[in-house]
Amino acid sequence: MPSLPGIIIDRPHGAEAEDAFFRLTSEVEKVTELYRHLHANPRVSGDEGDTLRTLMDELPAAFEKETLPGNVGIVRIGEAGPSVAIRAEMDALPILEETDLPWAATTGAMHACGHDVHMAAFVAVARTIAAMTVSPAPLVGILQPREEVGDSGAHDVLRAGVLDTHDIGAVIGAHLQPALESKAFSCTSGPVNAAADEFKVVFAGQASHGAYPHHSSDPLLAVSAFVVSCQQIVARNVDPTQSAVLTVGTIKGGSSPNAIPDSAEVTGTIRTMSEEQRLMVQRRLREVANGIAAAHDCAVRLEIRKGEPILRNDPELAAEIERLLDGQGHTLREFRSYGSDDFAFYASAARAVMIFTGTEVEAGNLHSNTFTPDAGAISRVATAMLTGYLAAAHILKQHGPVHPSVS
Ligand SMILES: [Zn+2]
Known part of the structure; x- marks a missing residue:
């Protein structure tokens, strides 16, 4: 043999x-x-x-x-x-x-x-x-x-x-x-390998001339605050001996340097290694989006597409x-x-x-x-x-x- x-x-x-x-x-x-x-x-x-x-x-x-x-x-x-x-x-x-x-x-x-x-x-x-x-x-x-x-x-x-x-x-x-x-x-x-869910957050505000920002509800500011704040979900809600990933992959909004648009959006991916963590990150993402929207006088819509387990x-x-x-x-x-x-x-x-x-x-x-x-x-x-x-x-x-x- x-x-x-x-x-x-x-x-x-x-x-x-x-x-x-x-x-x-x-x-x-x-x-x-x-x-x-x-x-x-x-x-x-x-x-x-x-x-x-x-x-x-x-x-x-x-x-x-x-x-x-x-x-x-x-x-x-x-x-x-x-x-x-x-x-x-x-x-x-x-x-x-x-x-x-x-x-x-x-x-x-x-x-x-x-x-x-x-x-x-x-x-x-x-x-x-x-x-x-x-x-x-x-x-x-x-x-x-x-x-x-x-x-x-x-x-x-x-x-x-x-x-x-x-x-x-x-x-x-x-x-x-x-x-x-x-x-x-x-x-x-x-x-x-992690569960991979995708999210999309759209902030809707009030458009205005860039020189008259007091007439606006600025969705670009809301999006900016959201991108920074959502990183704190992993930093402050996930047990540091474990981990999770929340990555923003796209930011879209505006078309002119001197105008505030009426909406802006971000998309990203959430990677988690336990079902408990997966649900927690989704819940916190919703809370952060709602909180930021309220602070910036905008409406917000959050969509989460469940991906691979x-x-x-x-x-x-x-x-x-x-x-x-x-x-x-x-x-x-x-x-x-x-x-x-x-x-x-x-x-x-x-x-x-x-x-x-x-x-x-x-x-x-x-x-x-x-x-x-x-x-x-x-x-x-x-x-x-x-x-x-x-x-x-x-x-x-x-x-x-x-x-x-x-x-
Ligand atoms: Zn492959």
Whole structure:
């Protein structure tokens, strides 16, 4: 039986697992061209039809393949029974690429979040699992559109009942993370990404000539006071041993240097790591907006759009993945960030773990126009996905699926 030098796989995962990791190495080499094709032909959120067809074509014929409305692809291999799902997101960002890569995109869209790497890694993992003579659990691939936008593709997958239809007992996700050193993996237990809600506050006042401000109720002053005051919600209402983020991203108001407009607005994002904190920040934001409006003799309207929930990694599955990664000699790190990912919707409905894989970036960072992950990125994401699959299959065999309470 072939084995990789220095790699010790725990026996509960069996010789099949050892073979699988050995096979994965060659499957990863074979998806390089696919990765370059996906990178050169990015499709933004809502336009992933092409990408989905490419992925479907790359998967072995033994996979059952189904396309659901909205460019959701569900592929499956294995007998009936509790299955393990791996999520691969397909969308690119509307960014004009500025890398020197020979396979750089030129269309104004760019895979600047590494989803091309994730997709190529998924195909390598799917081919590896399809080749296992005894697979430990059916595999369901969730080829997911629209991760980058509010109209979440993960939401569509759940609404379509895919978890029940395919008896999915655990969901695995993997994402490049340049904040971690390359070669490091992280599958920290509990909350790892924040809930992400967006807000918009509109102050409506009384317009006037800029030289006669006493005839106005100035919404620009109200907005200015609001932007400063809302920072005190985190500074003075959040336990300093924990944290939260409240960022104002846009301020709009006025069109002339010598006129006071009749309205002005700000938008921003709220990132929290507990449901209690999430509700508290929303309540305080409303109170601060109302107070500022009263002080400036303006009316105010506050809208909060609920986004992704907190992403919580299942503790038992995370521990099993860590054990397997450690057994392979990989470096493990604890990592949480106030970023968000719609993978959190799966983690709210099923046992799930998001594994972050360290990535050395040759240039740029996630979502930048020069983002260039290192050459080993596909291999590490594939290792994370296959390890997650094996660990989840092992746990399902022991305990069966467990559905956490929805947050
Ligand atoms: Zn992403």
